[in-house]
Amino acid sequence: MRGQLFKLWDRIRSSFWFIPALMAAAAVALACLSVIIDEPITQWLALHFSWTFTGGAEGASAVLGVIAGSMITIGGVVFSMTLVTLSLASSQLGPRLLRSFMRDTTTQLVLGTFISTFLYCLIVLRTIRHGEDILFVPHLSVTLGVLLAVMSVGVFIYFIHHVSVSIQANEVAGRIGSKLIEGIDSLFPSKSGQEEPQPPVKLPDAAFFEAFDQEARPISACGDGYLQFIDAETLLALAIEEDLIIQLQQRPGNFVIDSCPLALVWPGHKVTDKLIGQIQLLFVLGRQRTSGQDIEFEVNQLVEIAVRALSPGINDPFTAITCVDHLGSALCRLISRDIPSPYLHDHQYQLRVITAVDTFPGIVAAAFDQIRQYSRSSAAVSIRLLEVIAVVAGFAQRAEDRATLLLHADMIARGASEGLPEPQDRLAVEQRYQKVKTSCREQA
Incomplete structure (x- = not known):
């Protein structure tokens, strides 16, 4: 289970959609909440807070329409700049670095900011009523939309600076060096100097390893790919539970071919189909190498x-x-x-x-x-x-x-x-x- 969670989390971190999707959902919730709060207190806001939007329905629609149109346009510009950055990084620094740029949280937050501001204004815009008998202008919601637009402009300026810095070779090498x-x-890990000394452990002799090689049963991979993660803790617990000795044949970063051995299990007569499936689930394969254990x-x-x-x-x-x-x-x-x-x-x-x-x-x-x-x-x-x-x-x-x-x-x-x-x-x-x-x- 830990291995599958690792693989899922690695995919999420390397995607452009996850953080923008969360921010978009938050923007929809904020729009609904602000409209609900706005309706009973709209007159009170107009009387006590001069900085809130005080225009009519036509003015509110115009403001929100301009903000929504601007945000989706700037969002397209940000997306284009991101693609240019990825293309430049791939050609100058190497295609293996694309995942590092795709994991850039700043880029994901910037995309999410413009998308969420656009959705917020769009949802608030549909609540404005122009009828002669029914008139409703969400002053607080429109004011929040204006504040989000101002914040988005600041985010866009910062994004331009961020892109110009992040594409520099020295900056890229520095980030990779820090991750390394x-x-x-x-x-x-370094020793703290306060750890209790461990008692000496007697290792098996050469005769055992010779018998191990002859009697152990291999556990084969069920697919091709790079070995991304090994759940060693669960593997150890499984070996203790079943009274086994397991020798790994692969380490994270190796490319594993279908039916090649992942591990050797001794004694071999204890290996069952259920045990094979349990061990195979502890080895996570993918199309590319990752930095978790490699x-x-x-x-x-x-x-x-x-x-x-x-x-x-x-x-x-x-x-x-x-x-x-x-x-x-x-x-x-x-x-x-x-x-x-x-x-x-x-x-x-x-x-x-x-x-x-x-x-x-x-x-x-x-x-x-x-x-x-x-x-x-x-x-x-x-x-x-x-x-x-x-x-x-x-x-x-x-x-x-x-x-x-x-x-x-x-x-x-x-x-x-x-x-x-x-x-x-x-x-x-x-x-x-x-x-x-x-x-x-x-x-x-």
């Missing part, structure tokens, strides 16, 4: 911006350097955190679930490999890559992490020495490479 750091804090999703977005900036058609090393800086900031936090254990246990410290976790070498490879490959002929980007690696190495606490960073520094320096024709550029790269080696030795 949030993901690291969520998936790799730490490499934001990494790949920054890499995509950097690689596009390094293409001959754009040739923008400054944007690539900005992306490298944000990747380095995230890796500095990641390298100081403990990678969660893939082994999940019950309260008696019995092994129940073996997960497929992200590793520091894998994340570093996702961050640096493609940028390194496309920046062989760019001295500025190669130098910045080595400078960032030297900074990250200063936060390293494990020897294997330093070895991973040094390996990537070796590849960057070797690629730059082959791709840079100028001796001075190669010398600058070599100097930064020596700083990486010194930083790794100092932390050893």
Whole structure:
């Protein structure tokens, strides 16, 4: 159930219709409520509040008609500007970033503001009565319509500013970098120093894993798509309830093909059709990757911006350097955190679930490999890559992490020495490479 709720919420967040639809419904309710309140107190309002609308039925109809027509026109302009922004972002920064722009709450609120103001004026307009015997002018409702129109003008001015800022490459990279750091804090939390030490857990020996591989039964996927979410808590509870050991074969972000194994269940003779259905529901598949449990999703977005900036058609090393800086900031936090254990246990410290976790070498490879490959002929980007690696190495606490960073520094320096024709550029790269080696030795 949690997985399906995650998928539904992700779709809602990535849609243009949800927040405008809520605001439109609120506008309809406000219009009905204001008219109900307005009718018994309309004369009292006219006598005691000079700032309220005091015109007749014709004037009220004209005001509301002008506001409604203006709002739907500006709403069309906002929608057109949004489509232009999406088109520009797709061509310059990458199509994978469209979801980030579609999730922009500001754009959704702006669209909702104009649509809700239009609906409010339209509903209030139909309550105005022009008959000779029956005359009703909702002064309070018309006044609220004017206030909404004034607010909408301010929202439109802010939207123009927001679009001009949000489309800038540095701003986009900064937002993605912040989300990447949030993901690291969520998936790799730092220790507070006040946590109670956990008793040592005895892991199964090699003989068990050999028997596990022979006797475990695979649970296959029932469709194609990217693995977006795994409900590990429910999976652990199910393993405890059924007295099973479950080993995951996929991790969030992997593309899963129909009938490929999602997990292995031991002992295999306990697997039933009901259990297969329960486990399959805990794996959420979709057409694209999401950032919920996939730490490499934001990494790949920054890499995509950097690689596009390094293409001959754009040739923008400054944007690539900005992306490298944000990747380095995230890796500095990641390298100081403990990678969660893939082994999940019950309260008696019995092994129940073996997960497929992200590793520091894998994340570093996702961050640096493609940028390194496309920046062989760019001295500025190669130098910045080595400078960032030297900074990250200063936060390293494990020897294997330093070895991973040094390996990537070796590849960057070797690629730059082959791709840079100028001796001075190669010398600058070599100097930064020596700083990486010194930083790794100092932390050893």
